Amino acid sequence: MLKFVVSKAEIQEKISIASSSIGSRTVDPILQCLLFKPVNGHINIHATDLQTSVISTVKVGEYEGNEAFAVDADLIDDIVKNLPEDEVIFEYANGKLLVKSGKARYNLTTVLDVERFPIIETDESGIKFSIDTSILEEMLDRVSFCASSESAMRALNGVYWEVHGGFLRLVASDGYRLALAEQKLDIENEFDFIIALKSVKELGKLLSSTTEPTINITYDHSIVSFNAGDVTMIVRTVEETFPDYKRVLPKAFKTRVVLNVDDFAEALKRVMVIAKRGTEKVQLKISDDVMELSSQSPDYGEAVENIPVTKDGEDLIVNFNPKFLNEAIKHIDEKEMEFNFVDNLSPLQINPRNVEGYMYIVLPVRA
């Protein structure tokens, strides 16, 4: 038996956060469930897809009974968000869960073998560090779109975390482009790990929904846990080695172009209208203080436009997949950015002007 009364807003939020870690294609029905488990005067909601686990603590008053129960996550989420009143009563007994609010009542089937629910234990012995929630959210947003979602190299299907020299550096790459963001941290240990893209997305949801200003992270080799007040996310790291990304960072630039981010974004959007119907290629022709963007399609014709830039170094003609340029510059928060070129076959480095801390590398394509 377990009985508690909770506010609709509180239970809705905690169910929603936990549900985000439920896999969409789980074979075992118990993995589609949320486990409600009373512990030390709280009710904890557990959810897991075996790779990522979430434990969210629900604020309830007194509760009666001490039995855990597991109920379909989608179902209880759907029920709770439509309830008519703010007071919600949960009553679990004999395998049946009664949910009541106002005149609405649900009598729900629960999972029988609740002890099968996989609870991943956190080890308190790992390396601990903290980071501002908003900074970590921004860093992940700046890099994770460059991770691959389908690479045969499992290491690329995630975000690489490197703690080194008092910095946290996040790196993601799909082999054609790379994103890097870094932040000074108060930590002396040096270690690194990879978190799979799916876990990164769930972490992103946690970061955007929490009101906690700081995330406390515990690293313990195969497991990293992220704590934000009432919610803890426990992630199994990807047991692979991330490629030596420093090798692809370009050096010895021969052409540096300073340009307005919006000007370039707008012109690129217009040549992409043709590029996406043709060669999926945009040509940048940098000559003195003008950059000409152009694109061709054998069936539909061509688009051309130029924008003013400030150039140091050699003139250059170089081709890119416009999607990769577009996604990179969308993540530049400054008014001006730099394009740093070696030549028309080497990776281009894109970074905000006069701002350190993040950059993008994009491989050209052949003409």
Place this chain on the structure above:
Amino acid sequence: MLKFVVSKAEIQEKISIASSSIGSRTVDPILQCLLFKPVNGHINIHATDLQTSVISTVKVGEYEGNEAFAVDADLIDDIVKNLPEDEVIFEYANGKLLVKSGKARYNLTTVLDVERFPIIETDESGIKFSIDTSILEEMLDRVSFCASSESAMRALNGVYWEVHGGFLRLVASDGYRLALAEQKLDIENEFDFIIALKSVKELGKLLSSTTEPTINITYDHSIVSFNAGDVTMIVRTVEETFPDYKRVLPKAFKTRVVLNVDDFAEALKRVMVIAKRGTEKVQLKISDDVMELSSQSPDYGEAVENIPVTKDGEDLIVNFNPKFLNEAIKHIDEKEMEFNFVDNLSPLQINPRNVEGYMYIVLPVRA
């Protein structure tokens, strides 16, 4: 040769309206195009999927040349909406279309055999009548969701228009439910026709986008045209006979229930959480002045809720597909509605309380 200057807002709007009648799965590439054709000092844009044709007249200043051209609708729509400046120049010559705005320029391939573009001629000899744009829009919105999108009976895959006794009546049904809306008109002729659902949707877009207060309709048997100022839509009617819908309109009600629309909608939403995971069935149990809504799912459990109602006549237990009830009551704009029952096997009539002009008929399902 054809050359004209036009404002971005004007050309964007007229291209967008015409494009809505382009089919998504056309085999003939010319049907994916818009035809730009100079006529009497205007440029007309034509689009058609052979069933529905749209002619929109573009306001341009003087134009040079007199040649028509056809260009891919999606492409020109995409281009125009992203242009940088309000002034847009179109220059067609020798099969090539140049589009210029600010620093952006497109050199586009056009269709060669432009004379193949099918222009449906309107006959000025039909029966003419007019209706307020907003009234027709509301009537179509109230009935068209009940039309079938896949019935083997082609007559049901559209909206039936019946002009009779000085009224326009619109009827749509998929065989399980029916919607009816009517409006007094200043017309003595009597006639009827069916317009296919796809054309109805395109007409809906025209009605919601136009600022014209009145729609002028011309009926000429196999063709009906709808004129709203600069835009004319010409529709081929469906050459089928609509079933005798008056036969299914229930009479001799034994139970009449008056209920609050929002109360019912909210309770229904909550029992649907279970119904959609189970039998797709909701039971209404009307007993004195209470209606109990309930639903079962063999896997997930059950939901039950009751709402206060005012009842005249016999108690009743009856089952429905909750989706059909939900879609009907979403279109009731009043605070209160009536459920008029004959018995638990006969169609239910749902209508707003004290308001004439539209109603829904829904067939029960067996328990």
